[in-house]
Amino acid sequence: MSTLTERYVHEVVRRIPGDQRAEVADELHATIADTVEARGTPQAERDVLAEMGDPIRLAARYADRPLTLIGPELYPAYLRLMAVLLAAVLPLTVAAAVALDVLDHDDAGSAIGTGIGTLFAVGAQLVTWPTVVFALVERSRRSAALAAPWTPDDLPPSGGPSGGGTAGACASAAWNALLVALIVWQHTARPYRTDGGERVEVLLWSGWMGPIVAGLAGMALLELVRVAAGGWSLRLATAYAAAGAVFALPLAWILYRHEFFDPAFLADVTVAPAFYTVTALGVLAVTAGDVFRRFRRAV
Amino acid sequence: MADEDLLRSQAQELRRGTVVLACLMLLRQAQYGYALLETLNGAGIAVDGNTLYPLLRRLEKQGLLTSEWNTEESRPRKFYRVSAEGSRTGALLAREWEDLVTTVRRLIEENR
Known part of the structure; x- marks a missing residue:
């Protein structure tokens, strides 16, 4: 058999689970060879492969996989x-x-x-x-x-995917994404000009910023998953709690340690010590409240 | 033209399930893929290879068919045959088919 069939079979089987590849390849080779032989025309191989169709489609049928995203x-x-x-x-x-x-x-x-x-x-x-x-x-x-x-227990909580929850979740996701964008923007654009005319960051760019940004991004992504899933499940709420902890604990810590603002920015602006305490407690309270509400909707 | 396409897709929808039933009946005798395709097409059940071959594999995975490689001839071929369960399922589906035909025929005649 010439390479045309081999190339075709290879294109099909490389898209199906590994443990089935060898057997499906053997079977395809045999059936294609049988069909080509029965036709007996010089063009037969091309015709038969054309009739078998797109390898991606055939592989999806073998793997019983959807062809939709x-x-x-x-x-x-x-x-x-x-x-x-x-x-x-x-x-x-x-x-x-x-x-x-x-x-x-x-x-x-x-x-x-x-x-x-x-x-x-x-x-x-x-x-x-x-x-x-x-x-x-x-x-x-x-x-x-x-x-x-x-089972009926799998029904999304009242309101369902078409309820008002979608808009709220979109807003939460957009808000978290906006915060991420603002944090990254103030790091790259250095928007604040000191009295000396120097451009500086507002926030202190320390190792703590990584988890804070990751936590915010995780919370935004989970809101999107919740829209897709049609409601909060226990697993989703647990993941949200983890993302919330990754975001809020480091943030509260650097606020508590007064390591939130860039020293160059602080040289220009005075921040009252009470700001740190209030904000740290506020971040913890708001995040805990968010997590609690999602768990309540999940059960 | 569009009407023809619509009719063809509706007819295909009607025929879809019959391929499984036909396979379960025909494969009481072991056959390999291409020969089964020819038998089906010869019997008037239109089905393409790219539908039939994955279907056979799925029925095998579901335990309705068993398979065996025959290497005695020049080309090794995979022969399928119904399992005990496939045979039972085939009989049940056949009865389902009879009921369906009776019901639909009555509907057609009553509303002619």
Whole structure:
């Protein structure tokens, strides 16, 4: 048999689970050879492979895998989330970026450039991350559905995926993402000008910032997962609690140690000691409250 | 043109389940993939290889078929045959089919 069939079979079997590859390859070789032989024309091999069709599709049939990224059950929630993100969050973000630029440079050309840049950069992020999260949830739902039969206990808490919870979750996710963006922005853009004219960061960029940003990003992602899943489950709430702890504990710690602001910034601005105590306690209380509310909705 | 496509996809939807039933009946005698495809098409059950071959494998995974490689001839081939459970399932599906035909025929005649 010539290499055309071999290439085709290889393209199919490399997409199915490893333990089935050898046997499916042997079987495909045999059936293709049988079919080609029965046709007996010079063109037969090409024709037969063309009829077998796209290797990706055939592999999906062998592996019993969906050919969709986001299936019909999750699609309405996905569409709703995209509508909120692209119709509300994106224009607001672009408007805010343009306004900041106008304040900074007072130059129409620069403001338009920033507007277009933000539109594409933020737009790409807004489309990519929810899509990735929904695709992962789609995959995990399929395997979970195979493992355990559905019971009424699996119903999402009252309101369901179409309830007002979606908008709230979108807002929480957008808020956490905005905080992440602000923290990273103040690190890269150094927006504060001291009296000496030097540009400095507002926050002290220490090793603690890593977990704080990761925790915030985790909380934002879990809100998106919650939209896809249609409600808080015990597992989701536990993951949210972990992300909340990763965010809030280091933040409260650096506030308590007065290591929150950059020393260069503090040389210019006086911060009352009470600010640290109040903010540290506030961060802990708000995060604990958020976690508690999610657990209550999960049970 | 669009009507023709619609009709074809509806007819395909109707036929979908019959391939499984036909396989469970035909494979009381062991056969290999291509020969089974020819038998099915010859019997008027239109099915493509890229549908039938993965289907056979799935039925085997579900325990309804068993398989064996035959290496006696020039080309090694995988022969499928119904298992005891596949035979029982086939009989139940056959009865289901009879009921369905009776019901649908009555519906058609009553509303002609």
